[in-house]
Every structure is written in C-alpha cells, then in structure tokens.
Amino acid sequence: MPLPAVLPVPVEPIPSMYWRRSFPGRAGQVRAARAFAACLLADFPPLDDVLLVLDELAVNALRHTRSGLPGGHFIVEVRRDCTGVTVSVTDQGGPTDPRVRRVTDASDPSSLAESGRGLLTVEALATAWSWTGTRASRTVHAAFAAPDARC
Numbered sequence: 549m550p551l552p553a554v555l556p557v558p559v560e561p562i563p564s565m566y567w568r569r570s571f572p573g574r575a576g577q578v579r580a581a582r583a584f585a586a587c588l589l590a591d592f593p594p595l596d597d598v599l600l601v602l603d604e605l606a607v608n609a610l611r612h613t614r615s616g617l618p619g620g621h622f623i624v625e626v627r628r629d630c631t632g633v634t635v636s637v638t639d640q641g642g643p644t645d646p647r648v649r650r651v652t653d654a655s656d657p658s659s660l661a662e663s664g665r666g667l668l669t670v671e672a673l674a675t676a677w678s679w680t681g682t683r684a685s686r687t688v689h690a691a692f693a694a695p696d697a698r699c
Contacts, residue, residue, distance in 0.1 A: 564629040571606075573620030573640075578606040581624045585635060588626050592633055593695050597673040601690045604666040605637035613642035613686070625687075632675065632694040638687040646679045646688055 569584055571577040582599050589595050602624065610616035623638040648667045670677050674690040681687050 565627070567626045568623060570621050570623045573610055573615040573617065573622060575610060577622075578603055578610070581606045581622075581637075584624060585626050589628065589633060592628070592692075594692055598633060598635060598690075598692055601670050601673050601677075601692075602635050602637070604669050605635070605688050605690065608646070608666050608688070609637050609639035612644065612646075613639035615639040630694065632692050634689055634691045636687050636689045638681075638685060641682065641684040641686060643683065646686065 565588075567584075567588055569581075571581050582603055585602050586595065586599060589598060592598065606622060606624070609622040610620075613622075614620055615622040617640075620640055622640070625634075625636040625638070627634045627636075646667060648671055649665060650668065667677070670688075670690055673692075675693045677688065677690045679686055679688045
C-alpha cells in the first residue's frame with residue numbers, strides 16, 4: 549500500500565500579534581508605555597522610531613485631551629504582522645482635532661515655537677499615520693513598514 553502524499557502546510561512568517569494596555573494619565577506613564585512597546589518589539593529594526601512616535605502620541609494625549617486630567621487615562625495598542633508594526637494611542641477626547649502644525653515662515657517666531665511639532669515628527673518617522681474618533685475619544689495610529697516584509 550503506497551504512503552499518502554505529504555501536503556505542504558502554509559506557514560505565516562511572523563504571526564499577527566496584538567497587545568493593548570491602559571495607562572493612568574500621568575506624565576511618568578509615558579515612560580511605562582515606551583517600555584511596554586520596547587519589550588514587545590525588541591527585534592523590530594526601526595524600534596527607536598516606533599518608540600519616539602509612541603512617546604509623541606502619549607504626550608499629546610496627556611497635553612491636549614482629558615486623558616491628562618486627574619483620573620484620566622490613555623490606551624496603547626501595538627499590532628505586529630509580517631508587513632510591520634502599528635502603534636495606536638487612544639485618549640479621552642478634547643476640544644481640537646489632531647493636526648500637523650507646519651513651519652510656515654522661519655522669520656515668524658511663533659511658527660518656530662518648540663511646542664506643537666509632535667505630529668510633524670510622527671509624519672516624518674512613520675510610514676503612515678491617521679486618526680479616528682470624535683471629541684469624546686480619539687485614536688491616533690502610526691504604521692511602520694517592516695524592512696524585510698515577507699508576506
């Protein structure tokens with residue numbers, strides 16, 4: 549009696565993974581959020597860029613939304629698959645929408661203010677970024693392509 553044929557089993561190079569964690573809305577928790585992501589993505593080559601962007605998103609949540617008020621919180625989500633990584637920060641909403649503040653006129657001192665450039669950094673480092681939500685709660689997403697994506 550002949551042996552049955554062996555069929556190849558498809559294997560995903562890097563399985564899709566998802567992590568989510570809530571942090572109290574205090575400045576010291578930004579460091580904890582970075583540590584959370586660093587532990588999960590230790591072998592991801594553009595890790596430094598991911599952590600800088602996550603830092604900016606978490607700080608923005610604390611500075612510009614109700615997440616930074618007493619009793620507030622923010623949520624960090626990390627998704628990883630064979631195409632790359634997406635980090636997301638969900639806040640408790642605020643009066644303004646997330647937007648990139650561009651340097652428009654170098655001779656205007658207010659356009660060179662140190663504050664207000666976080667999303668410009670996100671735009672420069674992430675492959676893509678976007679936001680969803682309402683003034684009650686928003687989530688800002690930043691995606692990073694894997695340098696050696698093998699899907």
